[in-house]
Each structure stands twice: as structure tokens, then as C-alpha cells.
Amino acid sequence: MDDQTVASLTVTTTASALRRRSLLSAGLLGLLSACGTTPARPGAAGRPGQPATLDPDALPRDRAVRATTALAARYDAVLAAYPAAAGTLRPLRAELTAQLAALTRPLPGTAPTTSSTGAPTGSPTATGPTGTPAADPSTGTPVTVPGTRAAALAALGTAEQGTAQARYADLATVSPPLARLLAALAANGAQHAVLLGAGAPAAPPVPAPAAAPLPASALAALQATLSAEDAAVYAYGVIGAQLSGARRARADAAYQAHRDRRGALQQRIAAAGAVPVAAAAAYQLPSPVSDPASAVRLAALVEQRICAVHANAVQATAGPLRGAMAAALQQSALDALTWRGSGTALPGLADG
Numbered sequence: 001m002d003d004q005t006v007a008s009l010t011v012t013t014t015a016s017a018l019r020r021r022s023l024l025s026a027g028l029l030g031l032l033s034a035c036g037t038t039p040a041r042p043g044a045a046g047r048p049g050q051p052a053t054l055d056p057d058a059l060p061r062d063r064a065v066r067a068t069t070a071l072a073a074r075y076d077a078v079l080a081a082y083p084a085a086a087g088t089l090r091p092l093r094a095e096l097t098a099q100l101a102a103l104t105r106p107l108p109g110t111a112p113t114t115s116s117t118g119a120p121t122g123s124p125t126a127t128g129p130t131g132t133p134a135a136d137p138s139t140g141t142p143v144t145v146p147g148t149r150a151a152a153l154a155a156l157g158t159a160e161q162g163t164a165q166a167r168y169a170d171l172a173t174v175s176p177p178l179a180r181l182l183a184a185l186a187a188n189g190a191q192h193a194v195l196l197g198a199g200a201p202a203a204p205p206v207p208a209p210a211a212a213p214l215p216a217s218a219l220a221a222l223q224a225t226l227s228a229e230d231a232a233v234y235a236y237g238v239i240g241a242q243l244s245g246a247r248r249a250r251a252d253a254a255y256q257a258h259r260d261r262r263g264a265l266q267q268r269i270a271a272a273g274a275v276p277v278a279a280a281a282a283y284q285l286p287s288p289v290s291d292p293a294s295a296v297r298l299a300a301l302v303e304q305r306i307c308a309v310h311a312n313a314v315q316a317t318a319g320p321l322r323g324a325m326a327a328a329l330q331q332s333a334l335d336a337l338t339w340r341g342s343g344t345a346l347p348g349l350a351d352g
Contacts, residue, residue, distance in 0.1 A: 056175070071163055075096065078153070080145075084149070095188060096345075107181065158193075160201075161190075161199070161201040164201040171183065172319060179314050184329070186326065187348065188333065188347055207321065218318070221317060224309060226276055230262060235285070236251055239298055242290070303336035304336050304340075307332045308349070
């Protein structure tokens with residue numbers, strides 16, 4: 001990323017005594033494109049007249065497809081056994097369908113390639129219609145459903161936890177675009193696990209700041225994320241003033257979480273030999289916040305938009321730092337779920 005591009009991340013201020021930045025353009029929405037997709041790997045599609053080469057992402061993507069298909073089969077089995085649970089489960093099952101579509105189409109910036117099974121990775125994956133006997137796709141045997149509805153939902157939540165953690169395990173070895181997608185899928189799995197009462201899965205650990213340089217694209221992504229965290233801290237100061245009781249406590253916890261992430265970003269950027277971008281004195285909110293309802297709406301919007309900034313940072317970074325950005329994405333996705341009451345299939349991505 002050249003100096004001109006990095007400079008474009010800096011938001012200009014007005015000439016008024018109190019500097020203001022738009023929460024949507026400076027702090028959150030304007031940073032969603034801070035990290036673009038990576039170019040297609042040379043030779044990935046093969047020479048003319050030759051078959052496509054094996055995609056290094058094929059095995060982890062196949063694992064994600066198989067795991068998502070297995071989850072869908074579990075949902076179908078529980079829905080068939082406990083139709084009264086449809087109000088809870090059908091929205092989550094629909095999000096799995098959207099995830100399969102994302103997993104089985106070409107990733108941005110990459111060429112269609114051949115998977116480890118010999119099928120194009122962009123081809124659709126059939127999951128079987130809901131209402132037919134659900135079977136484990138790896139064995140073909142019917143899915144076993146626990147004997148009570150509560151136990152069945154708990155088992156689904158545990159399966160969501162395990163699937164999310166498997167996606168985190170693949171983050172370090174996959175291409176940047178696939179890492180971004182897997183992190184979004186894991187964040188949604190965390191939302192599902194919480195909705196099903198199982199609790200959030202363990203996210204990747206946040207590494208201690210290391211005194212080491214960063215690639216220009218990674219540094220730009222961290223600066224963009226820092227700007228978004230600054231905006232979130234400001235927004236939660238406004239949000240908390242309009243809330244009381246449990247919702248005020250929730251806002252205070254989110255405020256502190258964003259402060260902590262901001263501090264960690266400042267340390268990592270400084271350790272890379274760069275100057276952390278400074279916060280604005282104030283920010284322009286997207287709409288007036290004058291009562292509890294408008295405060296809750298703003299909180300949900302802040303977390304939704306900051307998910308996209310974290311997803312871009314996952315794509316722009318590597319190693320333990322990539323895991324830390326994925327952990328931040330999961331937390332914002334869970335906070336968005338708390339404020340909004342529902343999740344999204346791909347938190348941080350345009351589809352979600």
C-alpha cells in the first residue's frame with residue numbers, strides 16, 4: 001500500500017474549534033475498504049489448455065464446507081424431532097445455507113481452482129431439503145437426536161462451538177481472503193452457540209505487543225481499526241448516558257472493551273515503529289441519541305460496522321495478529337447480537 005493510500009485513511013477535520021468526524025465515515029463505515037482483497041495467486045488457474053492447479057485453500061475450505069453441511073444436517077434432524085423449536089432454529093439454519101453459498105463460490109481476488117476432491121471449489125454444495133431424514137454427510141448415517149428438546153439445543157450449541165474453533169485453527173495457514181471468510185463464519189458460530197445457551201467458543205488469544213515491523217498493508221489496517229475503536233469509545237460515552245440498569249452495565253462493559261482494544265492497538269502500532277493515529281476531539285453521530293431506544297440502535301450499529309473493520313484487519317494481517325483480529329471480530333459480533341437480538345450469517349462481510 002503506497003503513501004497516498006495510507007494517507008487516505010486519515011480523516012480531514014473541519015475548521016471549527018471542536019473537530020468533528022463522522023462516526024460512519026471516519027470511525028467506521030469509511031474504513032471498511034481500508035484493506036482490499038489480495039490479487040489472485042499467479043498460475044492458480046493453470047496455463048491455457050491445462051487443468052487448474054491444486055488450490056492451497058482447498059483442504060481448509062473443504063473442511064469448512066463439510067463442517068457446515070454436517071451442522072445443517074444436525075439442525076434438520078432436531079427440527080424434524082422438535083418442530084416447536086422452529087422459531088429458534090430456522091433463522092440459524094437459514095444462515096448456514098448462506099454460509100455454504102459463500103464457501104462454495106470463488107473468493108474475491110482469486111481464480112476458480114480445483115479442490116482436493118477434484119470438483120471446482122466454486123460449485124454449489126447440495127445439503128438436502130429440510131424435512132427429509134437428516135444424515136451425517138461424512139458417514140451417511142442418520143443423525144442421532146437427544147431425547148429432550150433442551151438437550152438437543154445444547155448439543156447443537158456445542159457443535160457450533162467446535163466448528164467455530166476448527167475455523168480459528170485454520171486461520172494461520174489460509175490465504176487472506178479465506179481467512180476473512182473463516183473469521184466471519186466463526187463469529188457467526190459464536191452467535192449461534194450463545195443463542196443456543198452453550199456460550200461463546202474460545203477465540204484465538206491476543207498476543208503481547210512485539211517490537212517488530214509490519215507490512216504496510218497490515219499497519220494501515222491496524223491504524224484503520226484504531227480509528228474505528230476511537231469512534232466506538234466516543235459513541236459508547238453517548239450511549240451509556242441514555243441507559244440505566246442492566247443495559248447501562250452492558251454499555252459500560254462494551255465501552256471498556258473498546259478502550260482495551262484501542263490500547264492494545266496503540267501499543268502494537270508503536271512497537272512497529274509507527275505513530276498511532278490520533279482520535280478526534282468529537283464525532284458526528286449518524287442520528288440523534290436522546291432516549292434508550294436510540295441509544296440501543298446506535299450501539300447495534302457501532303458493533304455491526306466495527307465488525308467489518310475487524311474483518312478487513314483479519315485479511316490484512318498474519319500469524320497471531322490475525323488471530324487477535326478474529327477474536328475482536330467475534331466479540332463485536334456477540335455485542336451486536338446482544339444489542340440487536342439477532343445475528344447475521346457473515347458478520348463483517350457485505351453479505352452479513
